[in-house]
Amino acid sequence: MTMNEAAEIEHDLATQLLIELYSETPPPSRLVTGHFHSGPDYRVVRPDGVGSWYLVYTVAGAGRFRVGDNTVALRHGDLALVRPGTEHDYATVGAHWDNWWAHFQPRRDWHSWFALPEALPGVHHVRLQRPSETDRVLSAFTRLHLDAQRAGLSPTGDTYLHLLDQTLATQLALNGIEEVLLVAISSLRQGTRQLDSRVQLVLDAITTDPAKAHTLTQLAGMAQVSVSRLAHLFKEQVGDSIMNVVLGLRLQRAAELLAATDLSIAQISRAVGFDAPHYFSRQFARRHGQSPSGYRAASASPGPTPEM
Structure with missing residues (x-):
């Protein structure tokens, strides 16, 4: 093995170590x-x-x-x-x-x-x-x-x-x-142009009350457009689907309640708009990388600070 080959191997190993080290969530x-x-x-x-x-x-x-x-x-x-x-x-x-x-x-x-x-x-x-x-x-x-x-x-x-x-x-x-x-x-x-007034209307409605049982049909009726037209406009201008934004807002509110209150998981699930606590827990873990109970524990006691 030449010195150049050894140096390349050492470089590759060091790079892999950095990738593994900084991939922590x-x-x-x-x-x-x-x-x-x-x-x-x-x-x-x-x-x-x-x-x-x-x-x-x-x-x-x-x-x-x-x-x-x-x-x-x-x-x-x-x-x-x-x-x-x-x-x-x-x-x-x-x-x-x-x-x-x-x-x-x-x-x-x-x-x-x-x-x-x-x-x-x-x-x-x-x-x-x-x-x-x-x-x-x-x-x-x-x-x-x-x-x-x-x-x-x-x-x-x-x-x-x-x-x-x-x-x-x-x-x-x-x-x-x-x-x-x-x-x-x-x-x-x-x-750039401002958000379409119909998109802004829907966005205001779901951010004001994300726990409400929003449906695409109801929101499209409020905006006075078809469901398909609203879905296209919203995704084009906001960058995500309506239901994904609603889900994110609900999970964000759930995280706030977990950190600031003693409400049970089931109570928080209902408060943010989920009918089934098990479904809520799965969605929360997928978004935050921890179960609701794990998130609450982590919020109470800080852990090590990760890399960027």
């Missing part, structure tokens, strides 16, 4: 955020994605996100927003990738903001080009870090944060996420 906490400076061999692979939204902003260097055979490149000023359940396969391109990132569960009124351009299935992408935009997004992410530090939360490393539910730090951090999303929308405003 984030815990079901509502917000995990940090700043990461990765080397050339950094890669994350999660075939089933995660149960939270994932936001990543590239400060310097370059990275890429892949879904199937398609890839989107990320460089300075690029903001990527990844939907729950979307395959995670992202990596450094070149020598390094410097980025800020966050896994989070959105506030209810954010869903109408998620109609950003979709570069890949489940991966929205906005390129910020004005210094005023890139500076503001960088400042917002920096404040997420500082707000958590001021709240007395202890990171496990120099740049990673684990924000607990129902804390002032979480709300401040969510304000920062909201600011980042609004900057992205503002950047696109001149070149």
Whole structure:
């Protein structure tokens, strides 16, 4: 074996180790955020994605996100927003990738903001080009870090944060996420249209009361369009089906109740619109990676902070 061959084998083993190390799924906490400076061999692979939204902003260097055979490149000023359940396969391109990132569960009124351009299935992408935009997004992410530090939360490393539910730090951090999303929308405003008024009407109805027994027929009647037309418009403009958005809103509310109340699983299941607790538990585990009882236990006692 030549020295070059040995070096290639060592490189492959090191790369595989990094893939395995950084593929750990984030815990079901509502917000995990940090700043990461990765080397050339950094890669994350999660075939089933995660149960939270994932936001990543590239400060310097370059990275890429892949879904199937398609890839989107990320460089300075690029903001990527990844939907729950979307395959995670992202990596450094070149020598390094410097980025800020966050896994989070959105506030209810954010869903109408998620109609950003979709570069890949489940991966929205906005390129910020004005210094005023890139500076503001960088400042917002920096404040997420500082707000958590001021709240007395202890990171496990120099740049990673684990924000607990129902804390002032979480709300401040969510304000920062909201600011980042609004900057992205503002950047696109001149070149994109507003949501169709019929889509906005339906979106308002399901976000206001996700536990209600919504049906496509009832919602289409409210919007005064056919079921097929509404389904097409909604998926085109929001990026997901109506029932998937309803499901996500219900599971988000369930997570909030699990963390903040002593209600039983069956009571929470009914409160968020599920008739069968077993079906609720299966859907919750699929979205959050843990059973409802496991999520409640994890919310009560923080665990180790994952990688991005």
